[in-house]
Amino acid sequence: xxxxxxxxxxxxxxxxxxxxxxxxxxxxxxxxxxxxxxxxxxxxxxxxxxxxxxxxxxxxxxxxxxxxxxxxxxxxxxxxxxxxxxxxxxxxxxxxxxxxxxxxxxxxxxxxxxxxxxxxxxxxxxxxxxxxxxxxxxxxxxxxxxxxxxxxxxxxxxxxxxxxxxxxxxxxxxxxxxxxxxxxxxxxxxxxxxxxxxxxxxxxxxxxxxxxxxxxxxxxxxxxxxxxxxxxxxxxxxxxxxxxxxxxxxxxxxxxxxxxxxxxxxxxxxxxxxxxxxxxxxxxxxxxxxxxxxxxxxxxxxxxxxxxxxxxxxxxxxxxxxxxxxxxxxxxxxxxxxxxxxxxxxxxxxxxxxxxxxxxxxxxxxxxxxxxxxxxxxxxxxxxxxxxxxxxxxxxxxxxxxxxxxxxxxxxxxxxxxxxxxxxxxxxxxxxxxxxxxxxxxxxxxxxxxxxxxxxxxxxxxxxxxxxxxxxxxxxxxxxxxxxxxxxxxxxxxxxxxxxxxxxxxxxxxxxxxxxxxxxxxxxxxxxxxxxxxxxxxxxxxxxxxxxxxxxx
Numbered sequence: 001x002x003x004x005x006x007x008x009x010x011x012x013x014x015x016x017x018x019x020x021x022x023x024x025x026x027x028x029x030x031x032x033x034x035x036x037x038x039x040x041x042x043x044x045x046x047x048x049x050x051x052x053x054x055x056x057x058x059x060x061x062x063x064x065x066x067x068x069x070x071x072x073x074x075x076x077x078x079x080x081x082x083x084x085x086x087x088x089x090x091x092x093x094x095x096x097x098x099x100x101x102x103x104x105x106x107x108x109x110x111x112x113x114x115x116x117x118x119x120x121x122x123x124x125x126x127x128x129x130x131x132x133x134x135x136x137x138x139x140x141x142x143x144x145x146x147x148x149x150x151x152x153x154x155x156x157x158x159x160x161x162x163x164x165x166x167x168x169x170x171x172x173x174x175x176x177x178x179x180x181x182x183x184x185x186x187x188x189x190x191x192x193x194x195x196x197x198x199x200x201x202x203x204x205x206x207x208x209x210x211x212x213x214x215x216x217x218x219x220x221x222x223x224x225x226x227x228x229x230x231x232x233x234x235x236x237x238x239x240x241x242x243x244x245x246x247x248x249x250x251x252x253x254x255x256x257x258x259x260x261x262x263x264x265x266x267x268x269x270x271x272x273x274x275x276x277x278x279x280x281x282x283x284x285x286x287x288x289x290x291x292x293x294x295x296x297x298x299x300x301x302x303x304x305x306x307x308x309x310x311x312x313x314x315x316x317x318x319x320x321x322x323x324x325x326x327x328x329x330x331x332x333x334x335x336x337x338x339x340x341x342x343x344x345x346x347x348x349x350x351x352x353x354x355x356x357x358x359x360x361x362x363x364x365x366x367x368x369x370x371x372x373x374x375x376x377x378x379x380x381x382x383x384x385x386x387x388x389x390x391x392x393x394x395x396x397x398x399x400x401x402x403x404x405x406x407x408x409x410x411x412x413x414x415x416x417x418x419x420x421x422x423x424x425x426x427x428x429x430x431x432x433x434x435x436x437x438x439x440x441x442x443x444x445x446x447x448x449x450x451x452x453x454x455x456x457x458x459x460x461x462x463x464x465x466x467x468x469x470x471x472x473x474x475x476x477x478x479x480x481x482x483x484x485x486x487x488x489x490x491x492x493x494x495x496x497x498x499x500x501x502x503x504x505x506x507x508x509x510x511x512x513x514x515x516x517x518x519x520x521x522x523x524x525x526x527x528x529x530x531x532x533x534x535x536x537x538x539x540x541x542x543x544x545x546x547x548x549x550x551x552x553x
Contacts, residue, residue, distance in 0.1 A: 017055075017118035020111050033110040037071075038122055047382030049125040049132070050078075052107065053093035055118045058085035062113035063303065068096055068122070071104035074414045076379035082303055082352045085115060094351055095130055097385035130388050137383045137444060145447035147511070150180060150494070153542040154534065155509045158502050158521050161550045165506025169549075172520045173498040179514035179538065180446065181246055181401070181453030182490045183211030184472075188460050191239040200477035201460060206243045208487045213248045213294075213403075213455050214240075216284070218276055219259045225272070230283055241289040248455070249284040250403070251296035251345070253277050253326045255310035262309040266316045269309025277326050281333035285340045293330055294343040294371060294403065298322050299353045320359040327367065345371030345403040349389045357396055366396055371403030375457070377468055379412045380437050383444050394450040402445060404457040406470035409434040409480055415466030426461060426469035426480065435481040442489060514538040521547050 063084050067077040079096040127134045135141040158169040188201055216233045240247050262269050284290055301314040314322045327342055334340050344367040346353050360366045370393050409430040445451050458464040460473035472483035496512035514536055522529045528549040536543050
């Protein structure tokens with residue numbers, strides 16, 4: 001069962017345990033790795049829940065990462081767990097879901113130093129073992145949960161001029177805004193441009209989405225120390241506000257992407273980090289449509305192989321202390337501005353992040369909301385994996401936002417941040433696959449009661465991250481079929497527009513999607529008309545609106 005991969009630093013101890021010894025490392029890929037072939041295990045189908053367990057120790061307390069991965073390129077992994085080992089034997093275990101196209105799986109271990117591992121086991125589980133209800137992932141289950149969790153009750157009572165109930169009155173209940181946040185990042189938005197391409201981009205943006213993420217990355221807003229410029233992002237925010245879109249600013253603090261002028265010494269970097277966080281929060285929280293400020297991948301920084309002052313500072317003080325300190329700075333900077341929530345966003349969604357959130361919870365310092373990244377560059381995720389991650393993080397009782405999500409319409413590859421691909425194009429087959437998967441994915445996400453918003457990343461293929469065809473629009477801004485499918489879901493299927501008449505008691509009761517409504521009523525002859533605005537919340541509580549046709553409510 002043991003199959004050595006990658007280097008010659010593996011040996012077997014007399015007790016049968018595996019010994020991974022220190023090897024020559026590179027800056028980009030530190031550590032040594034070992035992979036165990038799982039092909040002789042019972043075949044794991046796409047979406048099969050798995051339980052991984054092993055014993056391990058390290059004389060110098062080295063971190064060890066473990067992942068279940070495809071054996072074929074591009075090696076999509078189902079999880080990436082980092083365990084901090086002790087000098088004594090200790091058992092480690094975690095649950096995961098087999099990646100799509102699970103033909104040929106490997107259990108992958110990686111460490112930076114001498115480590116011993118034994119009694120490795122990978123066993124199949126049921127969906128119930130992971131706390132999943134398989135029915136929730138079916139079309140029927142999603143539809144039932146959407147009705148249960150995304151709608152609320154509204155009752156309209158219509159009275160005549162004398163205050164008596166008016167039967168057979170005409171009632172229209174038309175939704176004007178959804179409570180659920182359907183969003184996208186908007187790096188391609190340039191309000192000053194008037195090209196046809198830009199106008200098409202703006203049209204696609206405002207006709208489908210009610211939520212947008214602006215991205216004032218630190219290196220883009222402060223190219224030289226002390227010279228801060230937010231102007232281009234302010235213009236984006238003004239355009240979004242004019243189109244009544246809820247806005248998130250991302251990220252206030254992201255250790256990995258830090259300007260080159262920040263010193264590598266953590267003590268010297270710390271005051272510069274704090275000042276940037278303060279300026280960011282003060283500036284962007286003042287916009288009335290700004291609802292979220294996001295911190296990004298601080299937990300991930302503890303295992304980041306690259307070096308800069310911000311990463312070094314996080315490694316020195318620890319992710320928990322870093323999150324608590326920067327959040328406190330943001331809260332003070334936001335001050336008495338309109339309510340702005342602070343989101344913690346990461347791509348890990350594993351036991352390492354859970355341990356950090358556990359500490360924050362114990363300290364009473366949990367963020368206002370939790371963000372989850374779901375970039376599927378290396379393959380579409382099984383829906384079981386999607387649901388498992390959300391439900392696992394729901395234990396903290398915070399709203400969950402899918403902060404970054406992308407599904408490719410072309411070849412699945414391992415992308416590069418430093419060298420975006422120029423030949424990574426959308427294909428007809430890829431667009432068909434993207435469309436089919438996106439609909440299933442959004443139905444699962446929208447039907448999960450813990451999720452309060454979804455942000456697509458990137459809206460278009462033009463200048464997309466890593467050069468990948470992850471957009472809903474092509475490079476020329478023409479919509480892909482996935483865009484059209486999402487538009488239909490968001491703007492038609494998941495909106496309410498009811499036209500009916502009152503019963504003999506002068507009332508109408510309807511179950512509608514949560515959000516803002518315009519209600520128009522008139523008598524049977526259409527002689528008297530009254531307009532009222534109302535908001536409906538998710539849940540079973542009924543919103544009652546009384547309307548008197550002489551204009552008095």
